[in-house]
Amino acid sequence: METGESGPSDSSWQAAVGQGGGLLRSVGIGSLELEAGGSLPSVTMAYECWGTLNAAGSNAVLIQHALTGSTHVSRGDSEENGWWEGLVGPGEVIDTDQYFVVCANMLGGCYGTTGPSSIAGDGAPYGSRFPFVTIRDSVHAEARLADQLGITSWHAVIGGSMGGARALEWAVTFPERVRRCAVVAACAASTAEQIAFAQAQVLAIRQDPNFANGDYYDGAAPTLGLGLARRIAHITYRSEAEMGTRFGRNSQAGENPISHGRLRIDGGSPVQERYQVESYLDHQARKLVGRFDANSYIVITEALMSHDVGRGRGTLEEALARTAGVEFLVAAVNSDRLYFPAQSEELAAALPGSVEVRRIDSAIGHDGFLTEVGAVGELLREQFFTD
Incomplete structure (x- = not known):
């Protein structure tokens, strides 16, 4: 309309x-x-x-x-x-x-x-x-x-x-x-702490090389920054007890985070070896990046600040x-x-x-x-x- x-x-x-x-x-x-x-x-x-x-x-x-x-x-x-x-x-x-x-x-x-x-x-x-x-x-x-x-x-x-x-x-x-x-x-x-958590998320997006001062719509989106912002936020959304019970120190299936450089080569490409909680945060980041605009994340986050x-x-x-x-x-x-x-x-x-x-x-x-x-x-x- x-x-x-x-x-x-x-x-x-x-x-x-x-x-x-x-x-x-x-x-x-x-x-x-x-x-x-x-x-x-x-x-x-x-x-x-x-x-x-x-x-x-x-x-x-x-x-x-x-x-x-x-x-x-x-x-x-x-x-x-x-x-x-x-x-x-x-x-x-x-x-x-x-x-x-x-x-x-x-x-x-x-x-x-x-x-x-x-x-x-x-x-x-x-x-x-x-x-x-x-x-x-x-x-x-x-x-x-x-x-x-x-x-x-x-x-x-x-x-x-x-x-x-x-x-x-x-x-x-x-x-x-x-x-x-x-x-x-x-x-x-x-509160000051809530504003501090929010600032870290906003800066994660603004410091993405693809952010282009917010004028990225005709190019690559700042997905890495938005994904990092989501990881920071999601840690505050879940309790320490819940993450400990759900993931503990367990490794992601088929991965070994206790390895040199925490990387392995798979098909010629480096793949990070992760703990389960890291895989979980990666998943949350991918989901948000697929459905949300980075500029809107900044605008709404600063409104909440x-x-x-x-x-x-x-x-x-x-x-x-x-x-x-x-x-x-x-x-x-x-x-x-x-x-x-x-x-x-x-x-x-x-x-x-x-x-x-x-x-x-x-x-x-x-x-x-x-x-x-x-x-x-x-x-x-x-x-x-x-x-």
């Missing part, structure tokens, strides 16, 4: 608010002024939706994806399982016979929403010209999307990790439009005071070493009223918010989706 001020056509509007789902759609929301200055002259928002919007526009649920996540929360009418499969659908915790569920690709992404790989007005990809965007900018863009879809208020806004940052920002920026907010494995502001729900709003308590009418679910993964449970406690303590931090019991680490779908679903059912 062409970007611009107009909303979906009549046919796509009916498809967007009617039954079915799990298919990527897009709509233009016009120009967008940015928090750090400057603007994007024409923005397209990509999203998927499931269920039917009621006449009042009030039965909608917004699910926010994580850093490299997509809009594909649930299979719906598609053939591919979603990243929270089993949570959204007819008869599921978020029952699409009752609720209209939306998941939008974050501003700066590479799954359909305007980002660095999008074509600018001069016919070339934005590349290095794409501006700095924040979590707050994406929330403003998502509010425009909600307007286009006819959503007056959200029954709930739900997110984990970076999605939790976006959910929290929604509740603070538009408290009159959010009745419930779930912040899972996330915090009120990125900038996450601070209190920026320009006084103390954290003063910033969160405006959410007095919003019901919160704050949950932490007990083995998370990227977003520590103590950060969830800090957020809950600063929220109006009395908010208890719920725990997701998982040895996985941070990724437990994705792998423990049943546990996340039970928390949501208990607090937000009871009959």
Whole structure:
């Protein structure tokens, strides 16, 4: 769909608010002024939706994806399982016979929403010209999307990790439009350690010889840098105990890491001899490189580095005071070493009223918010989706 001020056509509007789902759609929301200055002259928002919007526009649920996540929360009418499969659908915790569920690709992404790989007005990809965007900018863009879809208020806004940052920002920026907010494995502001991990990932990409200052779209992509960034990130997503139990010091099958130079010659080419955990990280890197844009990784990572729900709003308590009418679910993964449970406690303590931090019991680490779908679903059912 062409970007611009107009909303979906009549046919796509009916498809967007009617039954079915799990298919990527897009709509233009016009120009967008940015928090750090400057603007994007024409923005397209990509999203998927499931269920039917009621006449009042009030039965909608917004699910926010994580850093490299997509809009594909649930299979719906598609053939591919979603990243929270089993949570959204007819008869599921978020029952699409009752609720209209939306998941939008974050501003700066590479799954359909305007980002660095999008074509600018001069016919070339934005590349290095794409501006700095924040979590707050994406929330403003998502509010425009909600307007286009006819959503007056959200029954709930739900997110984990970076999605939790976006959910929290929604509740603070538009408290009159959010009745419930779930912040899972996330915090009120990125910490120094989180920023440090993120900087290492961003530099891994920028120092790739193929990065070309972000203008690589007519040549080789910086896949080595993106793969290294993913390895760094994935170490923080999994716990030491999980990696120790799963891999230990075991060698990859057929490989011997205790060898000269850790290389062997196979068919005339050098092959690295690896531990199992190294092979696992290599696999995670290959998967991401095959589906994600390096520039978008930088843009979204730097947006998450900038996450601070209190920026320009006084103390954290003063910033969160405006959410007095919003019901919160704050949950932490007990083995998370990227977003520590103590950060969830800090957020809950600063929220109006009395908010208890719920725990997701998982040895996985941070990724437990994705792998423990049943546990996340039970928390949501208990607090937000009871009959």
